[in-house]
């Protein structure tokens with residue numbers, strides 16, 4: 001059974017002056033259990049709209065979505081799910097420890113598990129020192145980490161995270177990447193939105209690129225990185241002295257090498273230059289006649 005199954009999902013909003021905004025156009029996507037999937041798109045592409053539909057926070061205009069086989073219109077679909085919204089906010093008069101106890105009760109966790117798991121997630125997110133401080137005194141990064149702590153508390157099977165690295169410093173980002181890798185090693189499924197291509201490159205199994213509500217590409221990150229050879233950087237040597245480095249396009253490699261054989265120049269090193277996820281993303285956005293969203 002798929003962890004996530006989205007079929008023909010559409011969403012239209014009524015914007016200012018009743019203007020129709022097509023946020024999602026017939027989105028089809030399946031995610032297997034145990035996958036880490038990056039949902040990559042520029043601002044206004046439709047990432048949060050998709051996630052809000054999965055969470056039952058808004059209704060789609062058309063199509064269906066299922067989590068572990070249960071339609072998202074049924075709240076039971078979210079029993080095995082942890083959700084981090086974009087810019088999470090809390091009852092900020094509470095301390096993190098009080099808030100996590102509240103979340104534990106909401107998920108019907110046993111009292112002793114709540115205590116144990118609260119300690120575990122506070123430590124994991126480096127919040128143990130601030131655990132008894134009112135949340136209103138937290139920094140932006142601490143709020144984001146608390147959001148992740150509450151997602152992890154009840155050890156769900158699938159995680160839907162709307163921009164989990166948002167507002168985090170490099171230490172916080174590294175922490176979250178480690179947490180996502182740990183979830184993967186424990187067979188959990190993660191679906192997260194982002195517009196940061198390097199995060200996708202480091203953590204994800206697959207990536208889906210959404211532009212203007214259209215899913216433009218879905219592929220394995222490793223296949224993108226393997227297949228995307230654009231050319232070669234060649235280091236040339238003349239008279240045993242390093243002379244220069246040249247870039248040769250993929251199609252020109254053969255003729256370049258045969259031209260060299262007639263000269264006194266030798267090849268010291270050839271390195272393939274690959275398209276990274278950022279280049280892949282930018283090419284897709286360009287092909288999709290992407291129009292900047294205000």
Ligand SMILES: Nc1ncnc2c1ncn2[C@@H]1O[C@H](COP(=O)(O)OP(=O)(O)OP(=O)(O)O)[C@@H](O)[C@H]1O
Pocket residue numbers: 013014015016021022023041042043044045046047048049050086195293
């Ligand atoms: N409640 C709403 N009413 C009208 N239009 C909306 C509403 N919510 C979102 N939109 C529009 O729908 C489109 C998709 O928005 P969405 O928030 O899903 O994008 P996103 O990919 O999450 O963007 P970001 O990366 O900036 O968070 C945008 O054009 C946005 O302006």
